[in-house]
Amino acid sequence: MTSSAAVVTLDHVSKRYGPAGTPPAVSDLSLTIPAGEIVVLVGPSGCGKTTTMKMINRLIEPTTGRITIDGEDVMRLPAVELRRRIGYVIQQVGLFPHLTVAENVAVVPRLLRWPETRVRDRVEELLDLVRLDPATYRDRYPSALSGGERQRVGVARALAADPPLMLMDEPFGAVDPILRDRLQNEFLRLQAQVRKTIVFVTHDVDEAIKMADRIAILQRGGILAQYDTPDAILAEPASEFVSRFVGADRGLKRLSLGRVRDLALTSPTTARVGEARADVRRRLDEAGAEYALLLDESDKPIGWIERRDLSGDDGVTPDDATPGSPTLQPESTLRDALSAMLGSSVQLGVVVDEAERVLGVVSVDAISEVLRAPAATVR
Amino acid sequence: MTEGEPLFRLDWVLQHLDMLWQRIGEHILVTVIAVAAGFVISFGLALAVRRYPFIYGPILAISGILYAIPSIALFVLFIPITGLSLLTAEIALVSYTLVILVRNMVTGLRGVPPEVIEAARGMGYTDRQRLWRVELPIAMPIIVAGLRIATVTTIGLVTIATLIGMGGLGYLIVNIGVQRRFPTATITGVVIVVLLSTAVDLGLQLLQRRLTPWARAHEA
């Protein structure tokens, strides 16, 4: 557990709170959580997500089975030492009300007896990382923070001793949807930098799809219903339970995983302002197409010209074109792309780069093709 | 009251300043011993309750009964065993502090939000570190509030301890003032007791503010 990310394995783990014979909260769960990935545990309330997570840092001890971190059996390590090496974010945040923001963040480094100067530097670094200005927030008490600020301090506190593994139980559960979206994005950006192994608990499927490299769907009794990438789960739910849990709109959800850049773009027949109409007609004939995309001098799209409007021999003017195709960026999600295309008169999306130059076009068909494809073509 | 004796004689007070200081000293000493002993015993009991929650009921019941016994009766009860001694007085006084202190300590410790305890465990505090660095600081305002009530109550009760010869300001009020029909002494004694209680109460309140700046953060 010294690398920057740890591998966690759960090997036939069960937890029963009551005496033998009572139904277990977690049943025979086996999972491998790869280093540097975000694994999301998701499932209906009471299905054993929190129980599973807390067995990893021994806040709860398994009834049977084995949990290892980088090959070490967690039950063999002193609990206190183990926990100091695992970042932990709980749903209700649980900041220490009697400590300032800086002191909260410094808790684990101080337990580990880091020298004071190192602790101070680390606190500044972490507050910057979670975008809280140290000068403003360092000396505040938690009661003087907003919900979102508290969540960030909670994340900073968990990251403080640079643990290779983070456990996060509904870390963004207590904030409004807009702020949650922002915190999720910030966290994904952060994770791209720190590359920890993260076990993330939520009961929100959309959050799971957004955050996860892999999703473990649990059903009541802590039974693993499916463990796979978000795309694979949405493409091929392993059971009736999973497909009901991910929702009837799983096709659309799957589209939100894909980006326009993942599609094969087609090159439209193009025309340029000022070009002779006869030339454009000839090119449309060669391509067997009915429409040409009109571009201005700097390759920006103006709109579509239909073949039958191209009689005569003068140059093409911008007035000949019908605007209406949505422009899409390679980063747009397929879901947004489809939505834009369905809402416009021409159901073709024009994909442009940052300078608004045309890269190609995509059709509604190309997007629905993706949904028919098996998993893993997306992402 | 003796015929012709005025209600209050300032000259008497000024002539007896030394004696007054001595009585105040005695009074404070008896109070401090009682509150300190009560605090230590209550702290032990509260820690025991933290570990074994089921003993809280019996502890409250017993200390509640002790509290319900009239103070004079409690003093008298112990005289056959411990005589007219400081020990007798202290046993009674300490008994009275227990119910207040234990209740406040337990309430304070139990008032620590469960998510804070879970966070502390999850961060890797040992049980003892959690108690001293998390639970007690957070419980502090309630514990000090109990201490204030216990101290002020004890200052009042020490006045009665004069009945078993413990001196203090009660000696002034009862032995000199009432028995010798000398109202100046009674008035002086009562005024000093009130001032003393108020001063100690304010002092503890200031101490608590000092110790728990975070508890005011949301008021500010």
Ligand SMILES: Nc1ncnc2c1ncn2[C@@H]1O[C@H](COP(=O)(O)OP(=O)(O)OP(=O)(O)O)[C@@H](O)[C@H]1O
């Ligand atoms: N300390 C406990 N004692 C007894 N039963 C418990 C305890 N903790 C959890 N359980 C039970 O175990 C089951 C799983 O609980 P757990 O907290 O792991 O669910 P969860 O998936 O995290 O649910 P939620 O989404 O509501 O947080 C539930 O049926 C719960 O009632």
Ligand SMILES: [Mg+2]
């Ligand atoms: Mg839970």
